[in-house]
Amino acid sequence: MSQFLQVLLSGLATGSIYALVAIGFTLVWQAAQTVNFAQGEFVMLPAFFVLAGMSLFGLPFWTALLFGLAVSVVVLGLMFKKLVAEPILPHGGITLIIATMALGILLKESVKEFYSAEAQPFPSIFPNDPINVFGAVLSMQDILNLVLSLAIVVALTLFLNRTRTGRCMQATAQNPAVAEILGVNVKRMILYAFLINAALAALASFLITPVYLAKFSNGETLGLIAFIAAIVGGFNQIRGALVGGLLIGVLDNLTAAYVTAEYRAALPLVLLIGIILVRPQGIMGTSEGRAV
Amino acid sequence: MNGRRRTLFILGLLVLAIAAPIGQGNYIIYVLTSWLVFAIAAMGLNLTLGYAGQISLAQASFMAIGAYVTSLLTLAGWHWILTLPLALIACFVVGLLLGYPALRVKGHFLAFVTLAFNTLVFLVLRNEDWLTGGSYGLVGMPRPDFGLFSTMKQLHFYYFTLGVTVLAALAMWGIVRSPWGRAFKALRENPIRAESLGVDTRRITLLAFAIGSAFGGLAGTLIAPLVQFIEPGSFGLAHSLRILLMVVVGGSGYFFGPFLGAAVVILLPEVLRFTEGYYLIIYSALVIVMLVFVPSGLIGVWGRLREKFWPRHQVRADMKEGAGLK
Numbered sequence: 288m289s290q291f292l293q294v295l296l297s298g299l300a301t302g303s304i305y306a307l308v309a310i311g312f313t314l315v316w317q318a319a320q321t322v323n324f325a326q327g328e329f330v331m332l333p334a335f336f337v338l339a340g341m342s343l344f345g346l347p348f349w350t351a352l353l354f355g356l357a358v359s360v361v362v363l364g365l366m367f368k369k370l371v372a373e374p375i376l377p378h379g380g381i382t383l384i385i386a387t388m389a390l391g392i393l394l395k396e397s398v399k400e401f402y403s404a405e406a407q408p409f410p411s412i413f414p415n416d417p418i419n420v421f422g423a424v425l426s427m428q429d430i431l432n433l434v435l436s437l438a439i440v441v442a443l444t445l446f447l448n449r450t451r452t453g454r455c456m457q458a459t460a461q462n463p464a465v466a467e468i469l470g471v472n473v474k475r476m477i478l479y480a481f482l483i484n485a486a487l488a489a490l491a492s493f494l495i496t497p498v499y500l501a502k503f504s505n506g507e508t509l510g511l512i513a514f515i516a517a518i519v520g521g522f523n524q525i526r527g528a529l530v531g532g533l534l535i536g537v538l539d540n541l542t543a544a545y546v547t548a549e550y551r552a553a554l555p556l557v558l559l560i561g562i563i564l565v566r567p568q569g570i571m572g573t574s575e576g577r578a579v
Numbered sequence: 580m581n582g583r584r585r586t587l588f589i590l591g592l593l594v595l596a597i598a599a600p601i602g603q604g605n606y607i608i609y610v611l612t613s614w615l616v617f618a619i620a621a622m623g624l625n626l627t628l629g630y631a632g633q634i635s636l637a638q639a640s641f642m643a644i645g646a647y648v649t650s651l652l653t654l655a656g657w658h659w660i661l662t663l664p665l666a667l668i669a670c671f672v673v674g675l676l677l678g679y680p681a682l683r684v685k686g687h688f689l690a691f692v693t694l695a696f697n698t699l700v701f702l703v704l705r706n707e708d709w710l711t712g713g714s715y716g717l718v719g720m721p722r723p724d725f726g727l728f729s730t731m732k733q734l735h736f737y738y739f740t741l742g743v744t745v746l747a748a749l750a751m752w753g754i755v756r757s758p759w760g761r762a763f764k765a766l767r768e769n770p771i772r773a774e775s776l777g778v779d780t781r782r783i784t785l786l787a788f789a790i791g792s793a794f795g796g797l798a799g800t801l802i803a804p805l806v807q808f809i810e811p812g813s814f815g816l817a818h819s820l821r822i823l824l825m826v827v828v829g830g831s832g833y834f835f836g837p838f839l840g841a842a843v844v845i846l847l848p849e850v851l852r853f854t855e856g857y858y859l860i861i862y863s864a865l866v867i868v869m870l871v872f873v874p875s876g877l878i879g880v881w882g883r884l885r886e887k888f889w890p891r892h893q894v895r896a897d898m899k900e901g902a903g904l905k
Contacts, residue, residue: 322687371867378874384634384687385827386870388820393863400856507816511698514691549706556695560680563692567684 289422300429302536303436311484317460318480327510364485521572621837623794629832631787637693643814645799659723670796674789716810830876
């Protein structure tokens, strides 16, 4: 029982970080109908910004985190929107999806060539002391990761539901034309979605990199898991992405612990196909109907 | 370009393809052969992406299925030609099974499902080592021997591959011109109108994906005897992306786009060898720049230049169709 609890809680901790990535992904999808295939690389990169800040400019760790967050928002939010998404979107969704795939390769290979192909240690934000919860031994890091990611999700939900800007963003996501008529600055709301996505990716990066080490190839699995979490939970819902992320984190850990470690990576696929067959709109999603 | 000039143009290309390897070393012939193999895989993906408008990220896994089926059977003593239909059918059926759930939902679900499928195939090939040899892979597949014409020599294998490529291209030409092919195009240009005209969009898209996957399998059955060594790592996600980018760079939705794209992707690393590790960085940056300015690919560049310098010439009919990729 205590082992089960341990597996469950550490799964929730990883799952909550997946959820952050999945939420960013969902936001960009809603705002610009853009499927960002470089999302995994967006999570890989901020950790390297922090490392570069520490080694190149000699910043202390906490300042370097802020530096990494700021650079991520500018590069992965603003520049991604202005230089890639905006000019390509008029050519069609598929063209943009392929461009984000090329962008993923570009980011990954750049880190490999210009920084290092080796995994880099990344300082942990939280102490990694083991603590005892009902007989289960957990790391403090896991618990605090879980708490912090949930806090970020709650803050984001409050922002989207309770503030004027947040509601304008939701209106833009639901119907850009009507939102524009009602006086919402649609372009700015779309930009906000990109910026928030970049910030969420950076936060997820800071939380997950101490566990996985900073490596150029980190994005491959993370990106896929985030997509699947978003689809499983429900593409048009923030709480859906949260549920999807937590579910995949927990199931992944349970499979590895009790069923098979070799095919652990196959679990998201099985879940994805199962959900598409049974409930294509996702667990929490509302059906949009099939417009062809 | 009118019909006669097009025939001349295609014949010219064929003569060029026949003459290209003569007097070249084994390595150059090897590179040219792999260009043809990847052109076949890209041609299949072009049907899925360029004509039916769906992204598949599993073309490398279909190559893997084709390659492993052929390798296992030829190693067990079968003739290559007998393994071919099995490999094609296997890929077609897997394509149907994979595409069916994904295409039930709107949006780009096929992209995600195929992305995950690629990972799954890689895992199975690596973990089931009783069958696939695990990460050591399979070695020493014999090249097909047709009595009078043995393909053991590199040059002979090239001509054999060229023959298969021409047949595959003819088959694709037939598919694109058939009522199915027209339905694929209708679907890409305007799905709502296609559906209202009675095209069963879901079934047609599924079919395009499955046929495209079978072309991937064909490429796989050729790559196994070409390299005579296969391992799971040669069919990873990165390779699926590579094939996808071939289609896009060449010009998706154009019949000859995949050939051009495969040439660029296979030959460019040889030319840019001096850039060493920076090759992929340069390449992916160029792809993004190209998508910003000429989303219809390199064939689109040519079309644009033609229009600029010889505006009175009639643009090739199949070019006009390709430009509307959405």
